[in-house]
Amino acid sequence: MADPAGTGPDYADLLPVARQAVAIARGIVREHAPRSVGTKGDRDVVTDVDLAVEEAVRSFLARETPEVGFLGEEHGRSGGTADEQPWWVLDPVDGTANLACGIPLCAVSLGLVSGARAALAAIDLPFLGAEYTAVAGKGAFCGGERIHVPGSDAPTDAVVSIGDFAVGEGAAARNRVRLDLLDRLGARVRRVRMLGAAAIDLAWTAHGRLDGTVILANLPWDTAAGVLLVREAGGDVVDRDGSPHSVDSSATIALAPGLRTYLMAEVRRAYGIR
Structure with missing residues (x-):
């Protein structure tokens, strides 16, 4: 290409x-x-x-x-x-x-x-x-x-959205990670939101209305356009292991750069990675 x-x-x-x-x-x-x-x-x-x-x-x-x-x-x-x-x-x-x-x-x-x-x-x-x-x-x-991502660096000031719960085969195991992450974020950040539309999660992160979004899935029609918006607005977008996001990634985590250390640590803990 x-x-x-x-x-x-x-x-x-x-x-x-x-x-x-x-x-x-x-x-x-x-x-x-x-x-x-x-x-x-x-x-x-x-x-x-x-x-x-x-x-x-x-x-x-x-x-x-x-x-x-x-x-x-x-x-x-x-x-x-x-x-x-x-x-x-x-x-x-x-x-x-x-x-x-x-x-x-x-x-x-x-x-x-x-x-x-x-x-x-x-x-x-x-x-x-x-x-x-x-x-x-x-x-x-x-x-x-x-538009630009926010300059957030304090978790207690952050509003973070979470992608929808998984459905279908294997959903129970995948949702245990989501539930653990909700519990961890809910105990620290200002607010957690679940909007039900990945494109809005990503667009509003780019626009500074959200400080980050954690979508533990990556369907290209859901995420490709929004990922570019966040990157062009100065944000980070990574896979669940912290590697740069691509259409082949397993998750879509977009955030203000100042929150990366905190948020990625919580994602690793939710997956049981220490």
Whole structure:
């Protein structure tokens, strides 16, 4: 794949395309309340709105960028492989369970991935009137305003979000780690939040509304765009072992740099690593 920092395509030229794609998605989400809610696994829901957004965005991007591959949460990959070319990755509605219940915490998350990292990001919060964008090396923005992670370094002043509990096979064992981490953080930080949408967790960490987020999973449609936002806003994003985050990581931990020592120590303890 082309290197966005090297001699490959100028991915910044694709930002208007990405913004138009999420604008299409925003219109669908805002104008159509879910009429049907189905399941695609243990407590994993999908609505007709998710499907409509993915179909519309996939079709739009296929017309505008036929040379770029596509991976969507609902219908998988089309048009090439990650080893040959950049690829769009879309979560049509991150926070579907919230949307289905009428809770306005949901997001459309679109990233352009090159190699193992996102090179471009566009995240829209349809019901909150916020659009987040980033291009690798060019900063992170909410609307036209440049955003930055907070300068937090005291755990007692920090607001930290936690990703959703695991579902499906093996969920009990994985959730023991989450419960232990909740207990540890709850005893020290100012507040713990569970928003139900990884894209919002990451966007709000980039925007300084959260001091960090611990998502003990890494689905590229959930995290790729938000990870770039945090990095471009000056934050750290790592795997559970502290290594730099990539699309192959097992967890997504984004935080203000001043909290890294504390938060990663708590993650290690929750996993039983001393």
